[in-house]
Amino acid sequence: MTSSAITASGLRKAYRDKVVLDGIDLDVRAGTVFSLLGPNGAGKTTTVNVLTTLLDSDGGAARVAGYDIATETRKVRAAIGVTGQFAAVDELLTGRENLRLMADLHHLGSTAAKQVVEDLLERFDLAESAARLASTYSGGMRRKLDLAMTLVSTPEIIFLDEPTAGLDPRSRRTMWNIIRELVAGGTTIFLTTQYLDEADQLADRIAVLDRGRLVAEGTSGELKKRIPGGHVRFRFADAEQLDAGARVLAGSTPDAESLVLRVPSDGGARSVRTLLDRLDEYAVDVEEFTVHMPDLDDVFLALTGHASTEVTAR
Amino acid sequence: MNTDSEIMLRRNLKHTVRNPVALFNAILMPVLMMFMFVYMLGGAFSVGDAYVDYATPGMIMMTISYGLSATAMAVSSDMAKGIINRFKVMDVSRGAVLTGHVVSTMLRTVVALAAVLGVAFLMGFSPNATFGLWLAVIGVLLLAIFAVSWLTIALGLAAKTLESAGFSTVPLIMLPFFSSAIVPADKMGPGVREFAEYQPFTPIIESVRGFLNGTPSNGHTIAAVSWSAGIAVVGYVWARARFNKRA
Numbered sequence: 001m002t003s004s005a006i007t008a009s010g011l012r013k014a015y016r017d018k019v020v021l022d023g024i025d026l027d028v029r030a031g032t033v034f035s036l037l038g039p040n041g042a043g044k045t046t047t048v049n050v051l052t053t054l055l056d057s058d059g060g061a062a063r064v065a066g067y068d069i070a071t072e073t074r075k076v077r078a079a080i081g082v083t084g085q086f087a088a089v090d091e092l093l094t095g096r097e098n099l100r101l102m103a104d105l106h107h108l109g110s111t112a113a114k115q116v117v118e119d120l121l122e123r124f125d126l127a128e129s130a131a132r133l134a135s136t137y138s139g140g141m142r143r144k145l146d147l148a149m150t151l152v153s154t155p156e157i158i159f160l161d162e163p164t165a166g167l168d169p170r171s172r173r174t175m176w177n178i179i180r181e182l183v184a185g186g187t188t189i190f191l192t193t194q195y196l197d198e199a200d201q202l203a204d205r206i207a208v209l210d211r212g213r214l215v216a217e218g219t220s221g222e223l224k225k226r227i228p229g230g231h232v233r234f235r236f237a238d239a240e241q242l243d244a245g246a247r248v249l250a251g252s253t254p255d256a257e258s259l260v261l262r263v264p265s266d267g268g269a270r271s272v273r274t275l276l277d278r279l280d281e282y283a284v285d286v287e288e289f290t291v292h293m294p295d296l297d298d299v300f301l302a303l304t305g306h307a308s309t310e311v312t313a314r
Numbered sequence: 315m316n317t318d319s320e321i322m323l324r325r326n327l328k329h330t331v332r333n334p335v336a337l338f339n340a341i342l343m344p345v346l347m348m349f350m351f352v353y354m355l356g357g358a359f360s361v362g363d364a365y366v367d368y369a370t371p372g373m374i375m376m377t378i379s380y381g382l383s384a385t386a387m388a389v390s391s392d393m394a395k396g397i398i399n400r401f402k403v404m405d406v407s408r409g410a411v412l413t414g415h416v417v418s419t420m421l422r423t424v425v426a427l428a429a430v431l432g433v434a435f436l437m438g439f440s441p442n443a444t445f446g447l448w449l450a451v452i453g454v455l456l457l458a459i460f461a462v463s464w465l466t467i468a469l470g471l472a473a474k475t476l477e478s479a480g481f482s483t484v485p486l487i488m489l490p491f492f493s494s495a496i497v498p499a500d501k502m503g504p505g506v507r508e509f510a511e512y513q514p515f516t517p518i519i520e521s522v523r524g525f526l527n528g529t530p531s532n533g534h535t536i537a538a539v540s541w542s543a544g545i546a547v548v549g550y551v552w553a554r555a556r557f558n559k560r561a
Contacts, residue, residue, distance in 0.1 A: 088396030
């Protein structure tokens, strides 16, 4: 096997005359996190469905774990795990039974199955609720159970399709930590998300998908350099202070009407402190300040020239 | 217990036991109908002999029909949720999911039939069937259950929503009322009578009735087996096609 876990060239998919994937090229290194970033309708789920053999592509080729998705489907399936956008758990089974179902379907054998199930319950902090029906689980617990079910077979490549969509911030953190542990264990992760910060936190490489095309690819740092928009805003009590601030801070843009001064910044604590120190040094009084980080909208505006408004058809 | 089909069957059986609505429809409702028709209304029907002896074969058919909406809804809800995609990516054999539904439907129906027959005996049901004829009853009924199970699964797969899946089995549930289940077809009005005589459930009911009375009717039995075989083939082919398309 090469060191590429997933490669794709020119993947295309259309539903009737609606083109969903318009020539996708990918190269995901083994043991890394690759994030496909894009708004709803960009084609993220379709990409995952094609790579995980759920959908046939209309053109192009892809290899997953070294196997051709079109001709070596079973070998691809044996190597991957998928956790989709909607938690694929059986609501009328308990957490433990859901995991056991997966273990049985992978033909693990009774002793090994029991071991794997209990280990996963423990690891995902689900042991206490293992005997409850999955229908009583919260959204975060379902996602955890879903991911645990995917891990029963210890797949070498895991596809996570918007794993934190709709989760509260705390469950999101938990999910992130689990993903980091998986990568530390050598698993390759293919992650789709519509949150820039999620890709930023987790991914080694990020590809930005827009209307079925990859519009940018690189590390988080490389992408951010291409994105303006990170800035600090200072609001002043009066025009005099605003002018003083504008003189002190190089590269700033004052807005006389709202008494706001906009200064480009990476938003880091150190650079913000430098700005505040400088204002302090010149005795300029700041009423309040806010830090604005580029979000997906800024990325899209910068990379595509249009906003990341939802594309209706999928 | 290791083949994919057996694993899926176990899953479906757990679902059945945990779904009170399905159990109610499958077991309690037919028993209630039995009480209603035999105790409350039975005296008003004159069918020649004891009404419970006449009605039991019809109640058997109603019992088979009544549980079907639960199967259609179970299939539909499977398809609506991500779990089917998970099975698909895991390379679970395509037939296993459907086989699990068919077998669990048949088992649930057999349990319901046992309950209804038990109640029938309590109400004075006294069949004249020999052991051989009882075996024939079981054979005809199993084939019929097998057939309508596949048809129901196809209906469940074809339905776009859970509600329409439940609704899609209503014709199957209504069909026994327009058959010889409750009163003989020749006592019905014109139009309905012809429909009752030629619809598939009537020969199934009549052949079971013949076996239980100790007077088997070859014509009805052949018609019952042919209808069941036909429905089974159509249901199976349709279900497989829908499943492969949707999954």
